[in-house]
Amino acid sequence: MARRIATGDPTPVRWLLITVALGFLAVFLVLPLVAVLAEAFAKGVGAWWVALSGEDSRAAIRLTLIVAAIAVPLNVAFGLCASWAVAKYDFPGKSLLVSLIDLPFSVSPVISGLVWVLLFGAQGLLGPWLQAHDLKVVFAIPGIVLATVFVTFPFVARELIPLMEEQGRDEEEAAIVLGAGGLRTFWSVTLPNVKWGLLYGVLLCNARAMGEFGAVSVVSGHIRGLTNTMPLHVEILYNEYDFVGAFAVASLLALLAVVTLAAKTGLEWWHRDEIAASRRH
Amino acid sequence: MTAAARAGFRRVIPGFGPTLGLTLAYLSLVVLIPLAALLMKAAGMTPSQWLATLSDERMLAALRLSFGGALAAATINGVFGLLVAWVLVRYPFPGRKVVDAMVDLPFALPTAVAGIALTALWAPNGWIGKLLPFKVAFTPLGVMIAMIFIGLPFVVRSIEPVLEDVDQELEEAAASLGASRWQSFRMIVLPAIAPALLTGFSLAFARAVGEYGSVIFIAGNLPGVSEIAPLLIVTRLEQYDMVGATAIATIMLLVSFALLLLVNGVQKWHRERMGG
Amino acid sequence: MISVERLVKRFGAFKALDDVSLTVPEGKLMALLGPSGSGKTTLLRCLAGLDHADSGDIRLDGVDAAALRAKDRRVGFVFQHYALFRHMTVADNVGFGLKVRKGKDRPPAHEIAERVGRLLELVQLAGLAGRYPSQLSGGQRQRVALARALAVEPRLLLLDEPFGALDAQVRKDLRRWLRRLHDDMGLTSVFVTHDQEEALELADEVVVMNKGRIEQIGSPAEIYDHPASPFVFQFLGxxxxxxxxxxxxxxxxxxxxxxxxxxxxxxxxxxxxxxxxxxxxxxxxxxxxxxxxxxxxxxxxxxxxxxxxxxxxxxxxxxxxxxxxxxxxxxxxxxxxxxxxxxxxxx
Known part of the structure; x- marks a missing residue:
């Protein structure tokens, strides 16, 4: 794009603003990331590996993967349902529904954990019933999954709703006039049109599911090797002044974040024509 | 009623019932019922319990810190987020794509990781803390640093698309009418992106109020000084003080929702004034 | 034969169709002409089963259309903005209606391919079968949309502002071409337009609509020479x-x-x-x-x-x-x- 004369700022101003912006980003975004890696490898790669291959660390990694493997598919299924319902039909109360879907974003993670304790904890509403049947939710894996589902609930729907709304209903109507049924229309018309948006949503949902700390912290009970996810394990090691161990586990999570961002950027870059085409109407 | 009249209730694209039904069921099970449990618990509290909670100095200090810190952090993010968005949208420079992608880091980086990283940087013996003549980590200032970190992308991502859509012809028109660059920014661009700035500000604020993971490591958690409200909820829980935890959570929820409603109201009013 | 009997459709307080009755004669090309908001597109969508009327009947070859869902009506619909499936090639778009058929109604793959080939030749796009919709010009997209609608051998072809999104020259060429195609294939078609010139040039029969009501039905000459109301007279020129x-x-x-x-x-x-x-x-x-x-x-x-x-x-x-x-x-x-x-x- 040619630089426009009237809206192009003088070069010194541009450079000053760029410098200030980049400086701010360097201090607040780049340095923390660098610090994680520097601390993780402060005592060499060997120490890093030892910290990661410990039994507790391995258990934490395993649990994190399990939780994400349950929470993400659930929220993907929900996200597809919700965005289809919201984008393809008109019904009263639609905007209220959309606000409610966004609700977990505005709830503190600690409260997202607390609600499950209030429902299923020993003093909770359903606590006595659970105890009578010898079921454990809070301070056990089901509680961790529930808290994670709550926190990551909106990600997929959030990504898909605006995309599907923008694409309208014409193509679905065309498919139906041509004789396609509902499921067929969804699989061969709607889904291909939103696949990159869906992938975005899944990536973000997964990153958050694996990295969630506050909500999980409240319901987990911090039982080493049993109910410790990776972020909780970071906290425990850190509080025990095992900095290399804490940062080693943290470096894995940071890697996850970087890979997520890279994948997101890559997607946007490779499929920008397609994304632009699917958003144009 | 004829067949055609009954058909009026039928929708052309099939699947309305099942998808909306599943959506509502899942939403209720996962979000609404649990939140209702919290509110029910709060509704069951006696006036004297509320009175005791509301006059608890430690809790008031924690709420002050959470809301005050979030307000300060969101304001700083409003300024710098606008600057970052402006630079990313308007000034092509080498590496802009990478920088743009990096802005999302606080979304993707687990909060506990951010928390210990920020502490490593801002602690008195940390990379940045060493250079400063005053303490940042383990003070309210540290709380604010963490809140700035997690709130930044909300502001940048809210403003960027709107700024891209601002027709540069408007600024050219302003320039041809004799406006300086600063005047056309202040009188043309800023009003156009003000709603987006408000959205970003309120999202960053809401996130910072409830933030836990990235704050607790750097805060020092000194009761009455650098203890945030979410941490106090956890503390109360660990003391098996369900009532105390519920009370703080309810207050935080209600205040957050009130603010969200207010922002929505302002934006609706703004949209209507702009005529669509 | 397709007939519409006392159709009423409301959107809230707005009456989009107000007691509309008409018959589409077999083999004819009919134009629904009117300003925006006159109800012509709503009527078209009701015929296709994309909107449901509040009262009144539509009969397709004597069958009550209320009993038929959109997918079973065998009606071809060309959308105003074409609604091509953007992630499918031209050939896949055209073949879609055949591929989604179930069981023995579904032709074998080679027959679908053959039929798609013939249709693409018919709409003069034989060389573009592998292209995506975004790689086509407006006029080409229009013809793909038409071929897609024709692939299911519809008993009724409906076109919503078929030339609305095209520039003047393309529009003229396509108009003549569509008229020829209609006659060659022996179709029964209804198209919506707000352009009186288009309606008068192209259609066998013109239905002038205003505020959800039919003002006049007649041949282009009748409508032009003997307008039934001041509205028709003013709208036609x-x-x-x-x-x-x-x-x-x-x-x-x-x-x-x-x-x-x-x-x-x-x-x-x-x-x-x-x-x-x-x-x-x-x-x-x-x-x-x-x-x-x-x-x-x-x-x-x-x-x-x-x-x-x-x-x-x-x-x-x-x-x-x-x-x-x-x-x-x-x-x-x-x-x-x-x-x-x-x-x-x-x-």
Whole structure:
């Protein structure tokens, strides 16, 4: 794009603003990331590996993967349902529904954990019933999954709703006039049109599911090797002044974040024509 | 009623019932019922319990810190987020794509990781803390640093698309009418992106109020000084003080929702004034 | 045969269709003509099963359409913005309606491919089978949409503003082509348009709609020569509107009187098209007028005139006739309308 004369700022101003912006980003975004890696490898790669291959660390990694493997598919299924319902039909109360879907974003993670304790904890509403049947939710894996589902609930729907709304209903109507049924229309018309948006949503949902700390912290009970996810394990090691161990586990999570961002950027870059085409109407 | 009249209730694209039904069921099970449990618990509290909670100095200090810190952090993010968005949208420079992608880091980086990283940087013996003549980590200032970190992308991502859509012809028109660059920014661009700035500000604020993971490591958690409200909820829980935890959570929820409603109201009013 | 019986469709308080009845004759090309908001697209969508009427019946070959879902109606629909599946190639788009058939209704793959090939040849896109919709021009997309709709061998082809999104030249070519295609394939088609020229040129039968009601149904010539209402007259082209008085079948405006058969006594309106008026010397003409401006529009000249009572009046005549007339702004001229349509004043 040619630089426009009237809206192009003088070069010194541009450079000053760029410098200030980049400086701010360097201090607040780049340095923390660098610090994680520097601390993780402060005592060499060997120490890093030892910290990661410990039994507790391995258990934490395993649990994190399990939780994400349950929470993400659930929220993907929900996200597809919700965005289809919201984008393809008109019904009263639609905007209220959309606000409610966004609700977990505005709830503190600690409260997202607390609600499950209030429902299923020993003093909770359903606590006595659970105890009578010898079921454990809070301070056990089901509680961790529930808290994670709550926190990551909106990600997929959030990504898909605006995309599907923008694409309208014409193509679905065309498919139906041509004789396609509902499921067929969804699989061969709607889904291909939103696949990159869906992938975005899944990536973000997964990153958050694996990295969630506050909500999980409240319901987990911090039982080493049993109910410790990776972020909780970071906290425990850190509080025990095992900095290399804490940062080693943290470096894995940071890697996850970087890979997520890279994948997101890559997607946007490779499929920008397609994304632009699917958003144009 | 004829067949055609009954058909009026039928929708052309099939699947309305099942998808909306599943959506509502899942939403209720996962979000609404649990939140209702919290509110029910709060509704069951006696006036004297509320009175005791509301006059608890430690809790008031924690709420002050959470809301005050979030307000300060969101304001700083409003300024710098606008600057970052402006630079990313308007000034092509080498590496802009990478920088743009990096802005999302606080979304993707687990909060506990951010928390210990920020502490490593801002602690008195940390990379940045060493250079400063005053303490940042383990003070309210540290709380604010963490809140700035997690709130930044909300502001940048809210403003960027709107700024891209601002027709540069408007600024050219302003320039041809004799406006300086600063005047056309202040009188043309800023009003156009003000709603987006408000959205970003309120999202960053809401996130910072409830933030836990990235704050607790750097805060020092000194009761009455650098203890945030979410941490106090956890503390109360660990003391098996369900009532105390519920009370703080309810207050935080209600205040957050009130603010969200207010922002929505302002934006609706703004949209209507702009005529669509 | 497709018939529509007393169809009513409301959107909230707005009546999109208000007691609409019509028949689409077999093998004909019918135009639904009207301004935006007149209900023409709603009617089209009801025929396709994409909207459901609040009351009234649609019968497709004698079968009550309410019993048929959109997917089972065997109706071809060409959307205004084509609604091509953007992630599918042209060939996949065209073959979609065949591929989604179930069981024995579904032709084998080679037959689908063959049929798609034939259709693409028919719409003159044989070389573009592997392209994606975003790689096509507007006119090409339009033809893909048409081929896709034809692939299911519809008993009725519906087109929503089929030329609305195209530029003028392409539009003209496609119009003629569509008319030929319609005749060659023996289709029954209904298309929606707001362009009276398009409707008059293309259709066998024109349905003029306004505010959810049908104003008139007829052949293009009938509609143009015998408009049933002031709305139809004005919608079909430029017209001078004169408030007149009618007594015993004779209208009077100023000193000019004209036949107003069938119009009751009282105030009325008379319409005169700009090209239906003779412009000559002031004396001996039906009306006197003063020339204000003369604007040359290629082969014709548009005269902006004003009548003695200051009513503006527009007339159109050929370049040669204008130079023979030899008048310039400010001169008096005489007007003699060749045709006039009179209606009672409404309300």
């Amino acid at each position: 430029n017209a001078n509107r004169l408030d007149c008085l009618v007594r015993q079948g004779v209208g009077a405006f100023g000193g000019w009187s004209f036949a107003a058969r069938g119009v009751p006594d009282g105030p009325g309106v008379a319409f005169v098209r700009p090209h239906d008026v003779e412009v000559g010397p002031a004396d001996g003409a039906a009306m006197a007028a003063t020339l204000r401006h003369a604007i040359v529009l290629g082969p014709t000249v548009r005269l902006e005139l004003s009548l003695p009572d200051q009513t503006p009046f527009e007339a159109e005549l050929g370049r040669e006739a204008f130079s023979r007339l030899d008048v310039s702004p400010g001169h008096a001229v005489g007007l003699t309308p060749r045709r006039v349509a009179a209606f009672p004043t409404q309300g």
